[in-house]
Amino acid sequence: MDALSVILLLLCLPVYVACSLFLLHNPCLLHKRKKLNFHCRHISHRGGSGEKIENTMEAFTHAVAVCTEMLEMDCHLTLDGCVVVSHDKNLLRQSGCDKTISSLRFQDLPLYKERLEVTFYVGHYSTGKDREFVLLEDVFKKFPNMPMMIEIKENNDLLIKKVSCLVKQYDRESITVWASEESEVMTKCQKQNPSIPYMFTMKRGLLLLLLFYTGLLPFVPLGESVLLFYLPRVINRTYIPEESYLKNRFVVYLIQKLTMRKSLFEHLSKRGLQVQLFVCNEESDIEAAFAVGATGVLTDYPSLLSNYLRKHPLPPPAVH
Template sequence: MLPSLYYLVPVLGGYAVTSYYLLKNPHILHRRKRLPFHCRHISHRGGAGERIENTIEAFENAVANHTDLLELDCHLTKDGQVVVSHDGNLLRQTGHNVNICDIKYEELPHYREALEVTFFPGHMSTGRDHRMPLLEEVFQKFPEKPINIEIKRDCDELIKKVSDLVKKYHRAERTIWASTSDPVMKKCRPENPDMPFMFTPRRGIILLALYYTGLLPFVPLPESVVETYMPSIINRTYFPNNRLMRNRFLVRLQDKLMMRKGLFQHLQARGIQVYLWVLNQESDIQRAFDCGATGVMTDFPSKLHHFLQQYEGEQRALEPQEPAAEQESQHGY
């Protein structure tokens, strides 16, 4: 037993030291990803707390509040139109118990006068616009704005039509494939390989396993974006349908495992952006950025905009200032 330890301890020690060094210096093994956008302000469903979700009015409000990324969801109508809507069944959104895939676009009912904010129960959103837009309308209205598109159904036609629209409007580099389904993501990637894509939940679990075993610095990662919930919002503003996820012990465990600044810093050093959702309270937004998240996804674009103005001002104030004499020398005084 003891002789084997003489070999095992140095090997494990060398592995741990090498893993830690590469975790801090990932550029040694990996080329940094170069996304053409850097997102701190992300509007969930266009900002579902301030306007009716996924409407043109919501997207306009988000852009007016300096959002870096619009997050939206897509479905396919009976007549083959790619429509922007979170739910496939329209009962919650419109009061009509119909599926988008079963009716033509022109037959889609309008949104209710007011909708409860999914990630802020008890809060309602209203607006003048109650129409579900086509994805093509959004591309036409916001040609330069990065957009995160979640594919809500495993539908080959939907995936192909979204890809075709992205190609038509020459926006592959600034449009993100998003899905919580591995089979869907496996179809999205070859359909348009030029589009960046997110980690699915299964891939996120693998990411955590790689991090805690020390293997992460050695493994290539094809994804460009991590999009995940911040566990501490569960049972406060986020109530998962799976009761197991709401178990308080598991919530605390997830929080300990997932909210690791070292992990976020490593990913960002490799050019992988980390977005935490859906944060609607200032204390949660503050924590997300303090933990090293690249960006925050919110239902309240104006609230996040005002927070970032203050937060970034405070960060600049904390930066070391050059000595006055050196500043004068640089300016030729």
């Protein structure tokens, strides 16, 4: 590199940094703000799996009764082609039956265990009168106006198509969110129904961080509508992950420092995206999530979150 190139680079760099910082705080000068039909601060994880058995109709009904604003759930396909709400593909943890959902007809699915440990609150258990698996269609019928985040738990074209058809049938495209950590699955979801808002996959989330730290984010359009991510402080405290690398204290500390950036979350919020942190099952975690800029919190304890929001009313969503 010759001297002139070095001088030009040194002159351009401050301009680039200044423009990036300015647009980070004023993104709507470049990007049209997303207008979603929901703004959810209170999201019930698996329907509120700490207060009722996860993903049952009783859990969803209870969460709605205590004023949740969104239901989060996961879907699988049964042997006879029914879209069933369930987090796990294998039924062992949930029911004690070591079989996959795809190997059974809907009518042959076992009951949930009488006591089920809360995944994100180790050592705590939930119970309930309802222990039956539920069809996604029945949840749509029961709560026609409730926003829902639906995670596609397997790379299954028929499952994606059937979920899309149900969303269309019940006129829910504007209040349903496609969710998946896998880029290949999300690509299929978007192709199947591009009208449904969607979240960042793991790969896209890493790209988001790279864009943020290089200053490029303010210049790049984003198709996603929701950023869903762990609140890192719950890892190895209320939630014990299976991944060995997440058991390393330094790794979790690094994730905390790199991801919990208020300026990033505020930038996304100004662009009309929603930032949802999970899973917050203690009041201090709920407080920490909102303090860092989350627009919404996922919890297994919808009553706890409702009580927190009553005691600590948040300002209305900003309109830019």
